[in-house]
Amino acid sequence: MGDKVPDMASRKVLVTGASRGIGAAIAQAFAARGDRIAVHHRASPDLAATVLAGLPGDGHLVVSGDLADPDAVRTFVDAAATGLGGLDVVVNNAAVAIGHPILEQDYDDWQEAWQETLAVNLLGPANVCWCAARHLGPGGRIVNVSSRGAFRGEPRYPAYGASKAGLNSLTQSLASVLAPRGIAVTAVAPGFTETEMGRAVMDSVRRRGCDPGPESVQPSGPPRGGGRRRAVPGLPRGGMVLRRRPGPQRRQLLPLTTTPAWKLADR
Numbered sequence: 001m002g003d004k005v006p007d008m009a010s011r012k013v014l015v016t017g018a019s020r021g022i023g024a025a026i027a028q029a030f031a032a033r034g035d036r037i038a039v040h041h042r043a044s045p046d047l048a049a050t051v052l053a054g055l056p057g058d059g060h061l062v063v064s065g066d067l068a069d070p071d072a073v074r075t076f077v078d079a080a081a082t083g084l085g086g087l088d089v090v091v092n093n094a095a096v097a098i099g100h101p102i103l104e105q106d107y108d109d110w111q112e113a114w115q116e117t118l119a120v121n122l123l124g125p126a127n128v129c130w131c132a133a134r135h136l137g138p139g140g141r142i143v144n145v146s147s148r149g150a151f152r153g154e155p156r157y158p159a160y161g162a163s164k165a166g167l168n169s170l171t172q173s174l175a176s177v178l179a180p181r182g183i184a185v186t187a188v189a190p191g192f193t194e195t196e197m198g199r200a201v202m203d204s205v206r207r208r209g210c211d212p213g214p215e216s217v218q219p220s221g222p223p224r225g226g227g228r229r230r231a232v233p234g235l236p237r238g239g240m241v242l243r244r245r246p247g248p249q250r251r252q253l254l255p256l257t258t259t260p261a262w263k264l265a266d267r
Helices: 021-032 045-054 070-084 107-133 158-181 196-207 261-266
Strands: 012-015 036-041 061-064 087-092 136-145 184-188 240-243 252-255
Touching: 012 021, 012 070, 021 036, 021 045, 021 087, 036 045, 036 070, 045 061, 061 070, 070 087, 070 107, 087 107, 107 136, 107 158, 136 158, 158 184
Parallel strands: 012 036, 012 087, 036 061, 087 136, 136 184
Antiparallel strands: 240 252
16 A cells, blocks of 8 residues: 555546446546546446446456455455556445345245345445455545435335445444544445436336436436536435544544435545
């Protein structure tokens, strides 16, 4: 690890789950600021290559690995650090959402949904953080992508909501531990985004005659014509994330608010 705070104009950024959706938008936003990106995917090399080809600037690369496999996590994090020449920012974005309503699933399917969801959404990011902490120096950042489900629950996706609540707690723990080393850890909840993963849920809502309307979808790009996006109606603003700022300052409780994906690069 270096002793210097990284130049904000040329950061080295790893984004997990960056071959589509919010992850691809995050990678694009960082690259547009002059950062170099490691585009992570699990098993979508063609999609990752397309994202890579569309990033402005040069020096970007693709890494792959299954977040549910601890050895694979260590391999792709180390590969990103080697290829980029270090790491300054890590965004834990990759996640799965598997429907498993408790009264409609048999016990085996229930177990499988919980195991896979927690392995990818909670244990995976925890392992990414462990590996990344060996590469991040003062000024480093870890951003964990949370969800409204951490606060309101997800009746048809209970493991997803629980995994994101666990991710928030992990964020609190690591924020305190890594702050003395000058590494900030935070979490953001982008709000409902009509990505490939979120579209199925949106379609289900519309089929029930409860079209949430355009304000309930967070686009992955900046607002047309400038201005600020409106928050997603119904998303709680009372959830708190503990973030300890690097340096001698005391810990602060900060609200976890809805944040469009394109704003992550500003943090």
